[in-house]
Amino acid sequence: MKTLIRNIGQIVSGDIGHPTLDADSVLIADGIITGVGRRLEDDADVVIDARGTTVIPGLIDSHMHPVFGDFTPRQRTVDFIESAMNGGVTTAISAGEVHLPGRPKDIVGLKALAIVAAKSYANFRPGGVKVHAGAPILELGMTEADFAEMAKAGVKLVGEIGLGSVRTGQDAAPMVRWAKQHGMTVTIHTGGPSIAGSNPITAEVVLEARPHVVGHINGGTTSMTVAEIERLVATDMALEIVHCGNMKTALHTLQTAQDARATSRLILGNDAPSGTGVIPLGILRTISLLAGVGGMSPAEAIACATGNTARVYKLNVGIIAAGREADLVVCDAPVGSVGTDALSALAAGDLPGISMVLIDGKITIGRSRNTPPAARAAEVVTGAGHAGAGH
Numbered sequence: 442m443k444t445l446i447r448n449i450g451q452i453v454s455g456d457i458g459h460p461t462l463d464a465d466s467v468l469i470a471d472g473i474i475t476g477v478g479r480r481l482e483d484d485a486d487v488v489i490d491a492r493g494t495t496v497i498p499g500l501i502d503s504h505m506h507p508v509f510g511d512f513t514p515r516q517r518t519v520d521f522i523e524s525a526m527n528g529g530v531t532t533a534i535s536a537g538e539v540h541l542p543g544r545p546k547d548i549v550g551l552k553a554l555a556i557v558a559a560k561s562y563a564n565f566r567p568g569g570v571k572v573h574a575g576a577p578i579l580e581l582g583m584t585e586a587d588f589a590e591m592a593k594a595g596v597k598l599v600g601e602i603g604l605g606s607v608r609t610g611q612d613a614a615p616m617v618r619w620a621k622q623h624g625m626t627v628t629i630h631t632g633g634p635s636i637a638g639s640n641p642i643t644a645e646v647v648l649e650a651r652p653h654v655v656g657h658i659n660g661g662t663t664s665m666t667v668a669e670i671e672r673l674v675a676t677d678m679a680l681e682i683v684h685c686g687n688m689k690t691a692l693h694t695l696q697t698a699q700d701a702r703a704t705s706r707l708i709l710g711n712d713a714p715s716g717t718g719v720i721p722l723g724i725l726r727t728i729s730l731l732a733g734v735g736g737m738s739p740a741e742a743i744a745c746a747t748g749n750t751a752r753v754y755k756l757n758v759g760i761i762a763a764g765r766e767a768d769l770v771v772c773d774a775p776v777g778s779v780g781t782d783a784l785s786a787l788a789a790g791d792l793p794g795i796s797m798v799l800i801d802g803k804i805t806i807g808r809s810r811n812t813p814p815a816a817r818a819a820e821v822v823t824g825a826g827h828a829g830a831g832h
């Protein structure tokens with residue numbers, strides 16, 4: 442099964458070191474990108490005319506709180522992941538299945554939850570989205586054998602440290618070491634508590650714990666101080682900016698990371714579902730914040746939500762290049778924008794309109810039902826398109 446996307450106006454690579462490509466076509470075979478270039482021709486089964494619009498990698502939400510399936514008990518909402526796919530999200534990473542009613546906090550229970558979450562989302566893609574879940578919340582008393590057992594059963598993540606009884610650097614550090622030894626990627630809550638009963642986490646705790654990711658460096662929802670943020674930018678850890686955080690310190694983090702030439706460590710998450718709600722366009726809105734308000738180049742801001750995150754979590758997505766999984770978003774300036782294409786719309790503070798999403802080379806939607814309408818829309822000109830386009 443081959444798919445050719447041609448007549449692309451601009452391709453955003455997802456690689457922050459080289460954020461746009463000199464190409465107008467993408468060729469896909471069996472779900473994998475096989476060619477990116479100018480005027481590629483192929484007797485593909487499906488040919489998509491991008492009508493001069495922009496193709497970007499499918500967005501990665503680095504901070505989602507799924508539970509099971511496409512339902513969130515936190516906001517009593519169904520199909521929120523499919524709704525995020527209509528906002529360009531093709532991969533989501535769990536920061537912990539914390540909203541499970543009656544979530545077990547004993548060690549056998551928390552391991553079981555992580556294993557079931559990892560395995561169930563490995564078998565089920567809501568709306569086509571690749572959900573990486575099974576992110577245990579660390580509790581006191583865990584041993585290296587617990588991490589070995591979870592890793593063997595398919596657990597690749599550790600959820601936000603600090604939401605359980607492990608809340609000091611001293612308690613967290615050995616567990617982070619064990620998790621790393623067993624191949625897991627580790628994140629940590631930072632800033633004030635998200636809900637009554639959980640704990641504030643300071644930069645001091647993060648520096649002692651040494652996770653891979655500084656979770657919601659701009660707060661989830663209450664931020665650390667700017668001095669703490671600056672200390673953490675000056676490390677080698679990934680720096681996660683979230684939609685459901687403090688917008689002022691999000692921009693301070695961006696500025697500090699730009700000054701430190703550390704923008705390749707910025708990753709973007711939604712931190713939803715949460716008390717803030719369910720926000721299908723949260724990742725697009727965070728890209729818009731960095732580009733439209735923060736002044737970052739739109740293609741670099743997109744790389745923060747794609748290639749940067751893929752590198753941190755070792756995923757074969759997020760970059761438009763041969764050999765990568767073909768998760769792609771076709772977008773344009775929305776109708777009525779002062780922007781003339783997706784990138785100039787973002788620079789102006791608008792959200793692009795999505796006209797097509799592909800996951801593993803398969804069209805999952807035509808026009809998004811959540812973004813404003815794209816001024817120009819991609820169209821299938823050969824072969825079968827998606828039956829139910831957006832509405």
Ligand SMILES: [Zn+2]
Nearest residue numbers: 601630635661
């Ligand atoms: Zn948090």
